[in-house]
Amino acid sequence: MSQQISVSAFLISRIKELGVQHVFGIPGDYVLPFFDELIKEGSPVKQIGTCNELNAAYLADGYSRVKGFGVAAVTYGPGAFNAVNAVAGAFDAHVPLLLVSGAPQTARYREGKKLLLHHAVGSDLNATIRVFTPITAAAARIETAEEAIPTIDWLLRVALDQKRPVYLEIPFDMQRAEVQVPGRLNYQPPSSDEQALRKVVERVAHAVNSAGKVGVLVGVFVDRDGLQQVVEDMLTTSRLPFATTFDQKAGYLEYLPNCVGFYQGGVTPQPVLDATEGADILLTLGMPRTEFNLGFLTHDFKEDRMIELGHDTANVMGEEVHGVYLRHLVPLLAQRISPRAEEVFEDTFPFTYTKQREVPENRPELCTLLRHNLNFLLIILNNAGYTAERAIHPDRDDSYNDIHVWNYHLLPQALGGRQDSNGVDAHTEAQFVDALSSYRGKGLQVVNARLDKNDMPSFFIEMSDMLKH
Structure with a gap:
């Protein structure tokens, strides 16, 4: 006789296959059976409780950026609604994650408008x-046990293929419904069209190798497609000058000597513009054309000299080729690009990494850190308000941009931490340096770095001028 498991247990086993070890979320009446399964002894996935559903979804987002996939679980109605902003942000940033929501029993949906339920929007259970639906790659509800396996597998594949969040609604009774134990998901990413792939690699390699001056912009899909090391190796070997972008502030690359700085359209430092917009060929790696990446559309790209390698499409100097994936293009291209002569580039960063840094692990919020006894140094850059908004409307008594300056360094103790877990209030550079050097990696310490509210980077001032016009 075939083995049976609950839909909840099946879902947990599936996300475990994807490397997920933690689910963030808050239980509620309609999702309790799923949480019961999640906290069972021997569960392969650990539940991490959060302060609210929005934090849970943001944690799933951060977890996905580091681990490749994230999961949050909430209850129906207000619980799910509270996660909307984080899910919409993940959709915009191409972050694959799963939001699991409980729901009323399936019989309630069949009753239609005959019964009003708490947490429902009036009588509209849908x-x-x-x-x-509009802020996810796919949204679905499991209405029968037979639908459970294909629906869950479909949603996971969509999220991984499109690098975007998906939403799964599981009615209370369906969370306990039993299904036959299936085989593994065996997810295989979409394949590139081989003929188109060879064509693009050949054309790009020839264009880059024959051009006198080539610049590179690194975009967000380098991370989403797990290409960090491949791209780093390619840039190191080729010595092509490159810049990071708004949605891919790639600190792990900025230590390289051929990193010219940070590209931000018209407010970009001139040496960065010379190396990118001024190049004979500008190669972008996984960079979406968003207003932030392009400095609110103040960029000056020469379209006939552009090579854009996107997540699943390449545009080579005006010719668009579909069905070729960045994860296949970059490794092949890295083998074909000829190394450039060594060149000294001007350092346009106020602060520059001097050595390669490990990609940081995702960490919870403050009280969750204390609850799990994690060692953590939290630095708060505190200018008592909202910098960008002050720049947009300067020289005004805009008190709505100010916030009260609390003694943030006392937060650990206020939230139940040890007496020795308090941090320091740093008013000067010397105090800030002392605070950093005094941390010994034990417990939680907060450094409240006090800044002048009127002292803002020139970037914000220049950007505010552009927004006005």
């Missing part, structure tokens, strides 16, 4: 799933 309101929650409709809210998530």
